[in-house]
Amino acid sequence: MAVGREIPYRCLVVGPSWVGDMLMAQSLFKALATREVGIEAGLELDVLAPAWSHGILARMPEVRRALVAPFAHGSFGLTERWRLGRELSRAGYDQAFVLPNSWKSALVPFFAGIPLRTGYLGEFRVRLLNDIRRLDEKAMPRLVERFSALAYPAAANPLSQRGAGGDVIEDGISQAPQPRLTVNPQAQQASLARLGLDRAQPILALCPGAEYGPAKRWPEAHYAAVARAKLQEGWQVWLFGSAKDRPVTEAINQLTRDACVNLAGQTTLEETVDLLACARAVVSNDSGLMHIAAAVDVPLIAVYGSTDPGYTPPFSDKARVLRLGLECSPCFKRECPLGHLDCLNKLGPERVLEGLPE
Incomplete structure (x- = not known):
C-alpha cells in the first residue's frame, strides 16, 4: 500500500x-x-x-x-x-x-x-x-x-500456526481479531418496546434452528428440557430464528406449555443483534445466530453435531463448545447418513444446564 x-x-x-x-x-x-x-x-x-x-x-x-x-x-x-x-x-x-x-x-x-x-x-x-x-x-x-x-x-502472514521449522503448532491460539458487533441502545429499547419485552428477569436465549440441515440441530425435546429448567428458576426464555425456523421454535414452545417467547421470524438481523445482547446466556446450534451471540460477547453454549468446531468455532472468550466427539462426527452432512443422529441425540440437556449460570 x-x-x-x-x-x-x-x-x-x-x-x-x-x-x-x-x-x-x-x-x-x-x-x-x-x-x-x-x-x-x-x-x-x-x-x-x-x-x-x-x-x-x-x-x-x-x-x-x-x-x-x-x-x-x-x-x-x-x-x-x-x-x-x-x-x-x-x-x-x-x-x-x-x-x-x-x-x-x-x-x-x-x-x-x-x-x-x-x-x-x-x-x-x-x-x-x-x-x-x-x-x-x-x-x-x-x-x-x-x-x-x-x-x-x-x-x-502472522496468523499461520506453522513454527519456524515448518511444523504445525497443535491447538495454536488464533491471533485473528475477534468479530465484535456494535449494539445500539436506542434501537434495542425500541425493539423491546415493539415486542412487549422487558429485562426484569434474566433471559435465556435459545437458537434452535440451522439452515444447513437437521444434522446440525440439537433435538427440540432437549431444548425444551433446558427451557423448562430455567423457567422454573425464574428466567425468561426467548426463542430466536428465522421464519423458516418457526416450526422448530413452536414445537419447543409447545413442550413448555407456551411459556417461552417465540421471536422466530419476528425480528430483523439488526434487531436480533440487540436482543441477543440482552441475554444472560445463549444456547445455540452451529448457526449464524451462534456467531452473532459470540460477536455481542454474551455467555454462549454452542452445540455441535455434524460440523467441526475447529473450522468455525464461536470466536469469543465467553463461549463454550459442547460435542460428543463420536467417530462418525464431524460428517458435514445435512442429514445423518447413519439415520440415528447420535452426535446430538445422546448429548443430553443436563450437559448444557451444567454450563449455564444460575
Whole structure:
C-alpha cells in the first residue's frame, strides 16, 4: 500500500453468503483497519454482499458502505456482474478482497479494473486475481484465520500456526481479531418496546434452528428440557430464528406449555443483534445466530453435531463448545447418513444446564 497518500486507501470486499461466514469476515475488516501499513489518510472499506447481510454489516464500524450483490444465490449472472463491475470502476478502489472461492465471485472486481485483486486460488480464477494466495489448511485451520490472513502480504502472514521449522503448532491460539458487533441502545429499547419485552428477569436465549440441515440441530425435546429448567428458576426464555425456523421454535414452545417467547421470524438481523445482547446466556446450534451471540460477547453454549468446531468455532472468550466427539462426527452432512443422529441425540440437556449460570 502506498505511504504518504492524501486520499483514503479504498478497498472492496466481495463478501460470503452465510451469516456465520460474514461474521468471520469481520476479522479481515478489523485487520485491515488496524494493521500498521502506513495508511496515513485512512481506509475506506466497502462490502459487496447479499441484501440480507446489510443489517449485520451496519453493526461493523469498520465498514463504510454495504453494496447490494444483485445476484440470486447460485446464479451466474454474467451480464449483471459485468454491469456492476463497470459501475464500480468509477469508485476508485485500490484493492479488492474476494472471500468466496468461486470463479464467478472474482468477476466483479475484474470487470471493475481494480488494480490489486486478492484471494485464494479457488476455482479456475488465475486470470481474474493478481494477488493469489495458496491456502495452507493445516497452518490455518479456522475460517477466521483464512480471511484475516488476506490482509497481510503472503510472505508475512502472522496468523499461520506453522513454527519456524515448518511444523504445525497443535491447538495454536488464533491471533485473528475477534468479530465484535456494535449494539445500539436506542434501537434495542425500541425493539423491546415493539415486542412487549422487558429485562426484569434474566433471559435465556435459545437458537434452535440451522439452515444447513437437521444434522446440525440439537433435538427440540432437549431444548425444551433446558427451557423448562430455567423457567422454573425464574428466567425468561426467548426463542430466536428465522421464519423458516418457526416450526422448530413452536414445537419447543409447545413442550413448555407456551411459556417461552417465540421471536422466530419476528425480528430483523439488526434487531436480533440487540436482543441477543440482552441475554444472560445463549444456547445455540452451529448457526449464524451462534456467531452473532459470540460477536455481542454474551455467555454462549454452542452445540455441535455434524460440523467441526475447529473450522468455525464461536470466536469469543465467553463461549463454550459442547460435542460428543463420536467417530462418525464431524460428517458435514445435512442429514445423518447413519439415520440415528447420535452426535446430538445422546448429548443430553443436563450437559448444557451444567454450563449455564444460575
